[in-house]
Each structure stands twice: as C-alpha cells, then as structure tokens.
Amino acid sequence: MTVATAFAETTKYTLSQPEMRIRVLNLYRRYLRHSRDFVNSYDLDIPASQVKTKIRQEFERQRFVKDLPVQNVLFMKAQMEFQELVNFWKQQCHVMQYFENPHTYYDKTKNDTFVDKFLKGSD
Template sequence: MTRPTAFSEVTKFCKSPSELRIRTLNLYRRYLRHSRDFVNNYNLDIPASQVKTKIRQEFERHRFINDLSVQNVLYMKSQMEFQELVNFWKQECHVMKYFETIENYDKTHNSSFIEKFIKGAD
C-alpha cells in the first residue's frame, strides 16, 4: 500500500539554478527508477524502455528554458505528476496520452463522441 505522503514534496521555490538543477536531476532519476512500476501498475502494452525514452523526451523538451520562475513551475508540475503516477491516482488513458502519435490523434479526432469517450480522448 502506498501512502499519499510517501512521495510528496514541499513546494519550494529554488532561488538558484544550481539548486533547481540538482532537484530536477533527482526527480528525473526517481521517474526512471519507477518506470517499470508504471508499466506494471497501469498494465501498459509498451516496454519499460519506451517509458524511459518518453520520460527523457519530456525532460529534454524543457531543457533550454532559462527563466528560473518558469523552471520552478515546471519542476513543481512534474513533481505533482510523479506523485499522481506513483500513487496510482491516474487511469491508463491518462498515462497513454503521453504515447499518442499524430496518426492516433487524427483517428480519434475524426471519430464520434462515444468512441472518443470510450478511448478517453478529448
């Protein structure tokens, strides 16, 4: 059983880029360590290596943001996302949204409301 507070973290504004970098790298490592748990808990049909690749892509996407306040907000959001994933507060469709491709978007975009609702798409 996972306690909700086990992976919680106090929301703290980092005043230096080096402090935020250390916290971000630690969070990235936690994501990687739990990647196999994400696959098992959410019954994903993808290998853990693909989950790790996606985690890397998400962190790399925001790598060159230089504004410290924006970096802090992104860190806090990713920390909340991590806690939701680890505590199993999400459903499989929420996790699979990260692995949607453009082709899948086009298919769900043109489908009926009921089909989208069943698949968990917007």
C-alpha cells in the first residue's frame, strides 16, 4: 500500500539559482535511489542501469535552461512525475514510453507492411 502524501512536496517557488540547484540535485538523487523500485514495481524488462541512464538523459536535456521561472515549472513537473511513479499511479505502458525511440514511429521513408503499421497504431 502506498501513502499518497509520502513523497508529496508543497509547491515552492525558488528564488535563487543555488537553491534551485540543490533542489534539482536532491530530486535527481531520489529518482536514482528509486530506479530499482521502478523496475520491480512496473515489471519492466529493462535493467535498472538503463533506467538510471534514462533518468540522467532527462535531467541533462533540461540542464541549460537558465530562466528561473521555467526551472521552477520544470522542477515541479519532475516532482509530480516522481510522485506518480513512486505511488504506482501509472501503468507499465506509460513508463515504457520513456524508453521508446520516437524516430522509429515517425520514419515516413520506410515502407512498412500492414502488420508493422497496425502494431505502431498508425494508418
């Protein structure tokens, strides 16, 4: 059983870059600590090391955002995502979307068979 408020964090607007850096690093560490739990809870067919790599990629993708209001919004979205993952409020298919290569689904130059298109959900 999960307690919905166990990992909840009140919305707090950070006013300085050093404080934001500390908050982001703490959230990143929490994600990494729970990566094995994500694999076990969602019965993922990927190793925890790959989950950790994906977590790192997602944080690195936003690394060079310098606008503090934007950083605040990104932090709160990441915090909400963490709470949803830990409390098992997502389904396995939602978690696996992070590990799919988006280019494989939108490559229009490749001539797919009917079955390939059907499995991808495209017309």
